[in-house]
Amino acid sequence: MIGYMAIDQYGQTYHLSETKYPRKQLLDMFHRKSAYKMYVDTKEGKTKHIGWIIAGRWLSVYRVFNLKEGV
Numbered sequence: 378m379i380g381y382m383a384i385d386q387y388g389q390t391y392h393l394s395e396t397k398y399p400r401k402q403l404l405d406m407f408h409r410k411s412a413y414k415m416y417v418d419t420k421e422g423k424t425k426h427i428g429w430i431i432a433g434r435w436l437s438v439y440r441v442f443n444l445k446e447g448v
Contacts, residue, residue: 380441
């Protein structure tokens, strides 16, 4: 895994280094101390955590892999 990437509601991307804690890195980036979790409903009727709301930005977070590495 290379790291993480966050995309806000306006399409702005934020590239995060490889870390176990993308939330902490985003909080530091926006100079904040708290975040709200974002969820989405799945087709199975469950909810899935997809990112955080920080400083008025709705940030969906994705893991980034090398093409050769795969999932």
